Amino acid sequence: MTVPERRVRDRRARRRFDLRATTVTFGLAAIALVLTGWVVRMAYEVAQRRPVWVFVLVLGAVTAVLLRRRARSRTTTGAGAAPRTTDALAAATATALDELEEGRAAERVEYARGEEATAVLPVGHEELDPDEFEEAIADLCRRDGCARVEVVGGAGDLGADVLAVAPDGRRVVIQCKRYSEDNKVGSQDLQRFGGTCFTVHGADLAVLVTSTDFTAPAADYAERCGILCVNGERLRDWCAGGGPAPWELPGPGRDGTDPSGRASW
Numbered sequence: 241m242t243v244p245e246r247r248v249r250d251r252r253a254r255r256r257f258d259l260r261a262t263t264v265t266f267g268l269a270a271i272a273l274v275l276t277g278w279v280v281r282m283a284y285e286v287a288q289r290r291p292v293w294v295f296v297l298v299l300g301a302v303t304a305v306l307l308r309r310r311a312r313s314r315t316t317t318g319a320g321a322a323p324r325t326t327d328a329l330a331a332a333t334a335t336a337l338d339e340l341e342e343g344r345a346a347e348r349v350e351y352a353r354g355e356e357a358t359a360v361l362p363v364g365h366e367e368l369d370p371d372e373f374e375e376a377i378a379d380l381c382r383r384d385g386c387a388r389v390e391v392v393g394g395a396g397d398l399g400a401d402v403l404a405v406a407p408d409g410r411r412v413v414i415q416c417k418r419y420s421e422d423n424k425v426g427s428q429d430l431q432r433f434g435g436t437c438f439t440v441h442g443a444d445l446a447v448l449v450t451s452t453d454f455t456a457p458a459a460d461y462a463e464r465c466g467i468l469c470v471n472g473e474r475l476r477d478w479c480a481g482g483g484p485a486p487w488e489l490p491g492p493g494r495d496g497t498d499p500s501g502r503a504s505w
Contacts, residue, residue, distance in 0.1 A: 368451075373418035374401045377449055380478060384485040386412065399436040406445065406487035413443035417450040425450045425469075427457040434465040447486045449475060 368376060374393045381389045386404040393401035393416065402414040415433045417425050430448065437446035448462070449470040462469045468486050470478065477483030 368418060370416070370418045373451065374416045377414060377416050378402045378404075380485070381412070381414075384488075386487075398440050399433045400441050403441070408487065410444035410487060411442060412445045412447060412487055413437045413441045414447045414449055417448065417452075419450060419452045421452060424452055425454045425458050427455065427461045430454075430458045430461045430465070430467060430469075434461065434467055437467065445487055451475065 371393070374391050378389050378391045381402065381404045385407040387407075389402065389404040391402055399415055400413050401416040402412075404412045404414070406412050415437070417429060419425065425448065433446070433448055437443045446465075446467045447470060448467055451472050453471045453473075454462070454469050459469060461467075468489070470486060474483060478485060
């Protein structure tokens with residue numbers, strides 16, 4: 241009896257082109273490529289900024305390889321050498337991590353010092369624009385214990401640039417005048433500030449701070465109205481900590497009296 245020969249179908253012939261599977265494959269490959277590139281880039285940047293981290297990672301990888309070999313090692317010589325090498329690498333890794341932590345702590349201290357110096361010590365008032373000058377004065381208020389310090393200078397500020405509450409509870413209203421060296425604060429500036437600092441802003445202590453100085457008529461008006469004037473020289477002393485803050489002085493009151501006998505600090 242003749243058995244008919246069965247035709248073997250070629251499985252490859254039945255395989256069709258699957259557009260969806262191909263798209264997903266290429267998409268996953270693209271994502272993997274992007275992630276790989278991102279990881280390599282991050283590793284390169286970390287290696288530039290933190291070379292110690294690279295050293296630590298290499299030590300960790302070598303330690304892991306040696307531990308794995310130690311687990312598979314059956315010879316006495318290999319079992320004795322691997323622990324010693326592993327212990328040495330572990331000690332080196334711990335030392336590197338300690339040094340890294342000390343370095344990061346030192347960087348944090350230096351950064352904090354730099355931030356404090358930048359915030360409360362305006363280097364050369366002429367290098368600051370008016371907005372930066374106001375921020376510097378606000379930082380001085382925060383440094384010396386004021387609460388609720390707020391920079392409100394700008395259009396429609398009605399003469400107030402910085403608002404704060406002094407440590408003794410008084411409401412402090414400050415106007416800031418960052419002028420060039422040959423430009424002094426005149427009486428018109430004091431008059432505009434004097435018309436709003438008490439009646440509008442409810443100041444217990446009104447202070448006008450300038451990077452330069454005041455004209456004689458301006459100082460006279462400030463004395464009559466009870467406005468405390470801080471010129472550039474006094475401001476530098478305040479910044480450096482060599483002079484007290486305005487609210488620490490027995491300055492003029494709202495009634496125009498001046499227990500200290502002076503209106504300009």
